[in-house]
Amino acid sequence: MSTSAISNPPAQSKPSFDDGEHGEGHHITGGIPKLALGAIGVCYGDIGTSPLYAMKEVFIGHHKLAVDPLHIFGVLSLIFWSLLLVVTLKYIFIILRADNKGEGGSLALLAMIQRRTGGGRWGASLVMLGVLATALFFGDCMITPAISVLSAVEGLVVVESGFAPFVLPISVGILIALFMIQSRGTDMIGRFFGPIMTVYFIVLAGLGILSIVERPDILWAMNPMWAWRFIEHDPKLAFLALGSVVLALTGAEALYADMGHFGRRPIQAAWVWLVFPALLLNYAGQAALLLHTPSAVENPFFLMAHEDWRLPLVILATAATVIASQAVITGAFSVVQQAVQLGLMPRLKIEHTSASALGQIYVPTVNWALMIMVGLLVLTFRESSNLAAAYGIAVTGTMFITTCMLGVLVFRVWNWPKWVAVPALTLFLIVDSLYLASNLTKVPDGGWVPLLVALVAFTLLTTWAKGRQLMIARMKEAAMPIKVFVSSAANSATRVAGTAVFMTSTPDGVPHALLHNLKHNKVLHERVILLTVKIMDVPYVEEEIRCRLEDLGEGFHRLVVKYGFMQEPDVPAALARLTGCGPAFKMMDTSFFLARQTLLPSARPGMAIWREKLFAWMLRNAESAMEFFRLPTNRVVELGSQVEI
Template sequence: MTTANMENDAPASSGDSALHRGHGHGHGSDPMLKLSISAIGIVFGDIGTSPLYAFRETFDGHHKLALDPLHIYGVVSLMFWSMMLVVTIKYVSIIMRADNKGEGGSLALLALVGRRTRNMRWSTGLVLLGVFATALFYGDSMITPAVSVLGAVEGISVYSPALSVVIVPLAVFILVFLFFIQSKGSAKVGAFFGPIMLLYFGVISTLGILSIAQTPAILTAFSPHYAVLFFVSDPLAGFLSLGTVVLAVTGAEALYSDMGHFGRRPIGLSWLVFVLPALMMNYMGQAALLLRNPLALESPFYRLAPDWFQIPLIIIATMAAIIASQAVISGAFSVTQQAIQLGFMPRLRIDHTSAKTAGQIYIPSVNWALMVMVIVLVLVFRSSSNLTSAYGIAVTGAMFIDTCLLTVLVLYMWRWKKRYALPLLGIFFLVDGAYLAANLTKIPDGGWFPLTVGFVIFTLLTTWAAGRTLMRERMRELAMPIPVFVKSAANSAARVPGTAVFMTSTASGVPHALLHNLKHNKVLHERVILLTVKIADEPYIGGDHRVEHEDLGNGFHRLVLRYGFMEQPDVPEALAQINSCGAPFKMMETSFFLSRQTLLASKNPAMPLWREKLFAWMLRNAESAMEFFRLPTNRVVELGSQLEI
């Protein structure tokens, strides 16, 4: 359980739709086919655009491979079995069963596992792993739009080499446009995602089938013995090729992250029935093309199409790349909200772009930071081929961490028999470890970028979490016991009409704002509410468990509001539903008192000085609690105080 610090660092919301709160995440009554099509549009954009560059880069990328039947068959076999082991078995069949009340993703999995392992000696290590997986996601969310859009518009050079000079400017224009429209919300555009991605997958599978028809022998590459033969004949090349083969499964984590929007069955159905066959037909088609014409390695994806279809294919692929980018950007907003709610980030300004769907949100600071980094990546690397050197480390790192969390889940929560669980987990660790190790060889050629981003964000997340904990401890130490205060203040202070709500991060002791108000104004309201908001490590809290009330006597009341980490705290709305504190709450007769802390240098700081200064900077730049909790702007009084940590 994370406490929302009303006085300085209250978390923002990570809400999903209103339907979710009332009807099992909004997908309980929707037809399976409708949900499956919607999932194709949202969930599979990243993995769906991998054919633009994955097969090409395996042969002509960071570690080049000989373009002969041994390697072509081996690579196709590796891609197929990677999809089966990593996506189908690990994520769709197993990890997606680990839903935190319907929600998925690294943070949801961390909250689920952390709830059961809180008192174990290695629980801190698990939390750090989950936080690092979140940090790596941001590196991935910067690279994905850049590599997807560049990979799509590079088809222009296949159509006309003379137009190569417009690729980078066009990619930058598309990306800038994409980030600028984020504030408008993606609800209307999202309605077209499913049909466009259906068209995209239908086109790439058709092109693949037409190529396979000319070289049907490539279908034997489904046999795993080709992958084994590849490694036996050329072990070093086989290992190094994993660094680019894994590009075929980038986006697998999105299946788990978006589970709360669509449900496990629709996502699994879409993958098995439509997306997996379409991807494999295209990869098989590219392989068959290279067997017939090695010169097509320049761009096997676009060379599958006849000349007359090049322009339509470029348009379709670019739309798919935009959709993949949109999904990653929206994912960054969602992950940021969850991190804020769970206490790993200061509150940020969050705009809701839909009155009907709380999940449609926009975080300006995250949007513009992502845009700057994505544009820098495009201008520095200038091609999808160069960017793939940076791509993969963040993805494989997050996948490896998911396997670590899955191990705890399987052995300590689901309690599978070890004779079944350990061999399966061993395979996952072997596969994920091999992919991660192969990608580490890319560090000098661009792999340093997502790692650097990951470590910077990891430092920010852990510094904020540690600083918040220290602040709460110091405030708890300095707080006066409530019974003592109520007894003395009730008899000595003048009472004035109305209600005063003092928001505090802890459900014990007297809030600093109350002490300061009494000291300076020397009055108390007739009704005094000590209000704490707590964020649970589960996505949603039922209405019956929302409010906890304690009557402290003499007009004093203690209220605790509980929210899940996917919900939007709305204090006025919650107060309007409460009838246990006397007369109903009227906003025009209610004043909200907040306290803002200023950190002072301590003689014996609990954190290194550089980290304390970093925390102080984050604290100063946190979004106002007034906006975050949707408090009426004309009813808020903010009082300052100083604190040493």
């Protein structure tokens, strides 16, 4: 019933009512230190757990490197400059400024560009890029919990080799427990995320410093010449090594997607003052250990710690990976909510797990699907090293797409001068392209997994968006002008007491449910509301500009209720606050009429028959509009019709 600002970008002309563009969005309360602590717990879990496996995979992954000074210095130099250029410069200081009224992420960025530019000749391409980034994100959501938890539990083998048979069952058990508690909400658990991750990052830094003291010369690796010497010595091996070096950057996209929870400045402060220094010190410490003891390459993260402290470190690292996994799962729920609201996915059951915490939601379908896929990944790949081969393609693909969308933003929206924009974008595109190309070499070794997931997700997203567009167009073809209907039906039909609300996806024409009701029941209510819920391309629409009411005469009114793509529609609440169309609404005197379409695939131009059948299946399994719009269950009447697409 909602209309999509993504698939139907607004025209350049001024709208007849305020669409929320000039509103302030939602407000984030709290000082920067408090919010930064929360950001450490939620935003930095993924990238913070990368030291568990990144350095190890560079040297003993699918493209092994000699553990000698040239390669150790070269790899550390690549990690340092990648964190500096990609995460710090590109994401922390540039992309975080691209907020859609406080919200970030690929879909929020896409919606903002569409709104500010009106789409233009690049509109369709931008939509495809945004949808592809969303599809790749789902592939990343499956691998992150699997590789993070598995790599942490593998630390038990460093403590005692006899633990090896228990690594897999313990990892699966932790992951199942994590998904099982999602329905209870993470509000209470989330309060401990920040402090635990702060301790974790302090431990990362401490371990690194203790190791660097043994070989302080490792700090010379910050010189980019070491990266160049590595590349010059063996260009092919250096290119392949980028596929593992990028593991140190995983989670960068999450910083942008989670911006709406904490704001830009707290996320920046957390990175600059704690996370970035801790990561650099830990990677430098692992490199120093490898200089001193090359055999430690089997698991340099845990072997940095003294033998007596390894078990507590495994426990702390496991807690950190659970937190990182929780952040990814929560991110998946948020992205699904945005996609549903923007018309890219069918309605799904979305539950709010906190009355006060915005964004605390639970999507059962997504939760159980993720649990099954993550469990299959762990049981299939069995070791974090094997999973590392599948990891990175989705991440680098999303990074590359974000840079492409950033290019449109800096030229069309921010209007940067070319002498600034061109060099910056060229640098980012070259780096992202190299990382993506290197990761594509992993496809035969497991990289096909996230690509397959992304392909399935992309097909579902585009099929739903296109099918919905076709269905609305077909229904418009048979629609009757409202003025003609009101003048002809108002005096001919019997009027009965009460209010009838007819839900319609388009704010013009006569709803099919109204035509069917009049045809079969031959009555009209005293007050008839033609209601369209419209999802705007801004995250939040303020209460005072939510409703637009139009009097059509003879007791008919057209009502458009607007929500942001981060808000949950609540039709009864909107009606309760409505004035200007007669007496206050009473739910016991109000009937809600919904049209349920049965799709008939046909050979008409639009989509392939198999996609039409897929769209019909998705429509049948979508959540009822009654639940999605919070309509009272005992006041809803559904009227069916058949539509050819």
